[in-house]
Amino acid sequence: MGKNIVAFAEAREGKFRGVAFEAVHAAGRFAADLGGKAVACAASAGLTDAPGILAGYGASGVVSLGGDCLQKYSMEAYSAAIAETAAEANASYVFMPASISGKELAAAVAMRMNAPLLADVIEIKTENGGLIARRPMYAGKVLSWVRPVSEPAVVSLRPKMFPAGATSGAKGAVSEKKPSMDSSHIRAVLKELLKTGGGKIDLTEADIIVSGGRGMKGPENFKMLESLADFLGGAVGASRSAVDAGWRPHSDQVGQTGKTVSPTLYFAIGISGAIQHMAGMGSSKVIVAVNKDPEAPICKVADYVIIGDLFEVVPAMIEEIRKIRAE
Numbered sequence: 001m002g003k004n005i006v007a008f009a010e011a012r013e014g015k016f017r018g019v020a021f022e023a024v025h026a027a028g029r030f031a032a033d034l035g036g037k038a039v040a041c042a043a044s045a046g047l048t049d050a051p052g053i054l055a056g057y058g059a060s061g062v063v064s065l066g067g068d069c070l071q072k073y074s075m076e077a078y079s080a081a082i083a084e085t086a087a088e089a090n091a092s093y094v095f096m097p098a099s100i101s102g103k104e105l106a107a108a109v110a111m112r113m114n115a116p117l118l119a120d121v122i123e124i125k126t127e128n129g130g131l132i133a134r135r136p137m138y139a140g141k142v143l144s145w146v147r148p149v150s151e152p153a154v155v156s157l158r159p160k161m162f163p164a165g166a167t168s169g170a171k172g173a174v175s176e177k178k179p180s181m182d183s184s185h186i187r188a189v190l191k192e193l194l195k196t197g198g199g200k201i202d203l204t205e206a207d208i209i210v211s212g213g214r215g216m217k218g219p220e221n222f223k224m225l226e227s228l229a230d231f232l233g234g235a236v237g238a239s240r241s242a243v244d245a246g247w248r249p250h251s252d253q254v255g256q257t258g259k260t261v262s263p264t265l266y267f268a269i270g271i272s273g274a275i276q277h278m279a280g281m282g283s284s285k286v287i288v289a290v291n292k293d294p295e296a297p298i299c300k301v302a303d304y305v306i307i308g309d310l311f312e313v314v315p316a317m318i319e320e321i322r323k324i325r326a327e
Helices: 018-033 051-057 075-088 100-113 219-232 240-244 275-281 297-301 310-326
Strands: 004-008 038-043 061-065 091-097 117-121 123-127 130-137 142-146 153-157 174-177 208-212 235-238 265-269 286-291 304-307
Touching (some): 004 018, 018 038, 018 123, 038 051, 038 075, 061 075, 075 091, 075 174, 100 117, 100 153, 117 130, 219 235, 219 265, 265 275, 275 297, 286 297
Parallel strands (some): 004 038, 004 091, 038 061, 061 174, 117 153, 208 235, 208 265, 286 304
Antiparallel strands (some): 123 130
């Protein structure tokens, strides 16, 4: 008998986020390997994207979650709706994005289902009729293959680690569902989302990130990194030391106490590479370090290392990119 997978498609400001398509695509792929079906679910409140597009990413069924209790984000209401969807779909696994809100939600769903949680997964394989997952442990010092002790199980997927390519352009039929929970049982809802740095690319979804650390010597020098990121079409990040110094907002922080990112290209400029920082960016595809100290920890994990004064290296990089663009 096959095993079904339910994937939660996260949306923001009416649009599905990249992590939504990653979760649905992964569910479709592994459900097929296990002989089951993938069911995508999404909260319909404020959604301008058509839920049916999720079928094009590998879902054989799409569930639109509605009702008064889901009009605004609530961990209690959302987790209840997802858990009920999983039960009705007879799901062996629930895939969730390991985004900022997804991490909270995945734990709540696991609690409601009395299920094990495999958190912040970076790779999945099928083995003996089930799934095993690879995830970082001990602040990224160890990568371990783990398997759930029972099913159903909840699996949260680290952003940018799983492909999100559409399997087809087809749109699927959408079924409507209202959770059994009503508004009287909700103790907390999201009232307002305060945005900083309007127009910036979300770090967790950026393909290119240019991060600076204490070596930047001051907030005014981050303008260099902003220029480099603009030329490359990327986002600007920062180490904890730079954020603690007040040079950058916490929303830019990459690391164990900040955001976990997995871009295609990561620049670590003036960053020593403490284990807390590397826990947040160690899964980047290509890492470029610019540092005066060849013995800095970041140099040991970087794919490319430029030893030199960042105040000379970064302007030179920007100038070379400008020349290439002009050709």
